Amino acid sequence: MLDGLCDKIINRLNTGVLLLDRNFNILMWNRFLAVHANQHDEQVIGKNIFQVFPELPRKWLERKLSSVIQLKNQSFCGWEQRHHLFELAHSRPITTDSDFMAQNCTFLPIEEHGQVTQICILIEDVTDIYHYQTQLKKTLQELALSNRIDGLTQAFNRKHWEECLAAEFSRARRHHSSLALVMLDLDHFKLLNDTHGHQGGDKVLIETAKAINELLRMGDLFGRYGGEEFAVILPNTELSGAEEVAERIRQTIALKAVDYQGQNIGITVSLGVAVLAQQDKRYEDLISRADNALYKAKFSGRNRVSLADAS
Amino acid sequence: MNAFDLTEDQQDCLQELINVAMGQASDQLARYLDTFVYLKVPSIEQVKAEHLFDTLNYESDATAIVSQGFFGYEGIRGEALLMYQPKDSHRLADLLGYEADELTFDEQIIDLSSILTTTFLNVFASQIDNQMSYSAPRLLSANIGKVNEHIQQQAFNWDLALKVRISYQVTDYSFNCDMVLLIPEAAITNIKAVLDRILAEF
Amino acid sequence: MSTNVLICDDSNLARKQVLRSLPESLSTDVKLASNGEEALAILSSENIDILFLDLTMPIIDGLGVLAALKEQNKQLPVFVISADVQPEMQSKVLALGAKAFLRKPIQIDVLYEHLKRHGFL
Numbered sequence: 001m002l003d004g005l006c007d008k009i010i011n012r013l014n015t016g017v018l019l020l021d022r023n024f025n026i027l028m029w030n031r032f033l034a035v036h037a038n039q040h041d042e043q044v045i046g047k048n049i050f051q052v053f054p055e056l057p058r059k060w061l062e063r064k065l066s067s068v069i070q071l072k073n074q075s076f077c078g079w080e081q082r083h084h085l086f087e088l089a090h091s092r093p094i095t096t097d098s099d100f101m102a103q104n105c106t107f108l109p110i111e112e113h114g115q116v117t118q119i120c121i122l123i124e125d126v127t128d129i130y131h132y133q134t135q136l137k138k139t140l141q142e143l144a145l146s147n148r149i150d151g152l153t154q155a156f157n158r159k160h161w162e163e164c165l166a167a168e169f170s171r172a173r174r175h176h177s178s179l180a181l182v183m184l185d186l187d188h189f190k191l192l193n194d195t196h197g198h199q200g201g202d203k204v205l206i207e208t209a210k211a212i213n214e215l216l217r218m219g220d221l222f223g224r225y226g227g228e229e230f231a232v233i234l235p236n237t238e239l240s241g242a243e244e245v246a247e248r249i250r251q252t253i254a255l256k257a258v259d260y261q262g263q264n265i266g267i268t269v270s271l272g273v274a275v276l277a278q279q280d281k282r283y284e285d286l287i288s289r290a291d292n293a294l295y296k297a298k299f300s301g302r303n304r305v306s307l308a309d310a311s
Numbered sequence: 312m313n314a315f316d317l318t319e320d321q322q323d324c325l326q327e328l329i330n331v332a333m334g335q336a337s338d339q340l341a342r343y344l345d346t347f348v349y350l351k352v353p354s355i356e357q358v359k360a361e362h363l364f365d366t367l368n369y370e371s372d373a374t375a376i377v378s379q380g381f382f383g384y385e386g387i388r389g390e391a392l393l394m395y396q397p398k399d400s401h402r403l404a405d406l407l408g409y410e411a412d413e414l415t416f417d418e419q420i421i422d423l424s425s426i427l428t429t430t431f432l433n434v435f436a437s438q439i440d441n442q443m444s445y446s447a448p449r450l451l452s453a454n455i456g457k458v459n460e461h462i463q464q465q466a467f468n469w470d471l472a473l474k475v476r477i478s479y480q481v482t483d484y485s486f487n488c489d490m491v492l493l494i495p496e497a498a499i500t501n502i503k504a505v506l507d508r509i510l511a512e513f
Numbered sequence: 514m515s516t517n518v519l520i521c522d523d524s525n526l527a528r529k530q531v532l533r534s535l536p537e538s539l540s541t542d543v544k545l546a547s548n549g550e551e552a553l554a555i556l557s558s559e560n561i562d563i564l565f566l567d568l569t570m571p572i573i574d575g576l577g578v579l580a581a582l583k584e585q586n587k588q589l590p591v592f593v594i595s596a597d598v599q600p601e602m603q604s605k606v607l608a609l610g611a612k613a614f615l616r617k618p619i620q621i622d623v624l625y626e627h628l629k630r631h632g633f634l
Contacts, residue, residue: 060409060414063407063409067426070342070343071429073425073433075425075426078421078447078449081418323524324526326523331596332596333597334595334617335596337599347602351569509526510526513526513529
């Protein structure tokens with residue numbers, strides 16, 4: 001009577017139950033598997049598992065099953081390592097993008113007189129977990145990115161940019177490699193804001209950042225330092241190379257006209273360039289030398305590149 | 312001495328049970344993996360939750376940690392942490408008898424961890440007339456920085472745990488890994504009762 | 514005449530297990546050691562007829578004791594009682610001159626059989 005009851009319960013479980021003999025022939029399966037594999041008992045019972053489920057990684061699974069027999073230990077296969085073993089339909093076909101049911105599989109040895117006579121495979125549907133974990137991971141990645149990015153210009157924000165500089169600074173020190181810094185500031189930005197409004201100013205910031213970004217190499221680190229001030233870290237770059245980059249930025253921006261509500265807004269930038277020198281004890285020293293050079297560019301007429309003093 | 316400290320006799324008894332379990336487990340392993348497993352005397356000590364990270368970090372520069380929960384009758388339960396070192400990873404697939412391209416590194420260490428944990432604890436359980444069930448093994452992280460982060464971010468609901476550390480050395484593959492069993496304080500009392508029962512038989 | 518027995522194991526429980534398993538018909542004088550170093554000290558000063566030896570021990574382990582005895586050319590029957598039952602370990606132990614390998618936890622009938630075989634019963 002209890003046997004009959006167990007059968008009923010096994011067939012109502014929302015977990016797949018598959019019973020194999022030592023030659024991996026299927027002795028029994030439950031309704032959950034029949035439904036999700038969409039096959040009839042007569043196509044399955046008595047047949048070899050690899051015949052019924054040709055998608056199974058045969059060599060790997062044979063080794064796994066033989067470990068269960070030999071060690072008399074249960075064994076696992078989780079969705080994080082293998083999304084699924086069996087190609088089964090799942091119960092979220094509408095609201096998820098998975099083709100097959102994500103699975104946690106457990107392989108249980110069934111012993112009789114100290115010998116493993118059968119192996120029971122339990123197959124849990126973890127499609128929901130898979131789905132939510134994947135979404136969570138994506139969201140966390142987006143969150144991590146948005147923590148680093150300035151929302152308006154899409155350049156790195158000041159905090160992340162400074163972390164990058166700190167890392168590059170110590171790397172350059174360690175490897176005795178060169179490191180250059182370009183600080184730049186939009187000329188007469190306050191006037192521009194007064195004339196065209198803040199939305200016009202924002203448009204200029206966005207377009208300027210975009211134009212600068214297109215001029216940079218992979219590995220250069222571009223950030224928004226303050227209101228209308230930007231900064232570029234140029235790893236492995238000497239003074240002459242950095243000056244070239246700065247000059248190219250200056251020319252590109254000067255030739256560019258930003259279209260705002262049918263009006264062309266002309267802009268220029270002033271730039272200061274500094275390279276890592278012996279006297280820079282901290283990365284902040286490098287920033288302040290580049291910043292000084294920038295103010296030199298401002299005071300000597302704007303729309304120009306100025307180099308920091310070597311000492 | 313607090314209520315969770317083991318008496319000298321209890322400690323000795325647990326050590327011997329672990330020794331026997333280790334021995335039989337490594338015999339099974341040696342046959343399955345077709346290699347010799349070198350055994351060292353296990354260490355048993357208490358660890359405070361706030362120092363768990365320090366002791367793990369101090370003992371090994373593990374690159375990967377796999378966790379598996381275990382639970383048996385009489386309230387015996389805990390968590391097994393298997394800790395691997397970076398230099399030992401490349402011959403794992405070989406050791407396990409898989410083709411290297413059949414499975415990822417994560418899967419290899421999860422597989423091995425599960426074998427080490429369940430083999431040991433099954434023998435241990437049978438000695439105390441118990442039987443263990445296991446949760447699915449989980450890779451905490453394959454990166455030590457991340458493991459530290461993971462452990463430090465946890466708010467533990469225990470203050471004190473019994474820590475049993477067992478080192479496995481597979482000489483043919485010059486491969487080492489540490490198994491650390493952590494038994495939370497509520498389960499320590501249950502273990503002590505089991506140990507007292509065994510000691511009473513002598 | 515009584516038999517001088519030395520039981521060497523780092524575990525108190527394991528020593529008791531061996532002690533309790535010794536047959537009553539064998540009148541014994543038992544000494545205990547908790548590691549290989551202690552055992553070697555006792556062996557050098559006392560007349561011991563049989564040594565029950567664990568393998569996994571601190572300071573000097575069972576293999577170390579066997580090696581030392583072999584070097585000293587001591588013809589002493591040693592029964593290794595160990596949890597480390599890997600075939601490689603068993604053959605290593607027998608090669609070092611141990612008379613028997615008994616697996617832990619010790620089984621009385623197996624112990625008796627070995628004692629009989631070596632003339633102690």
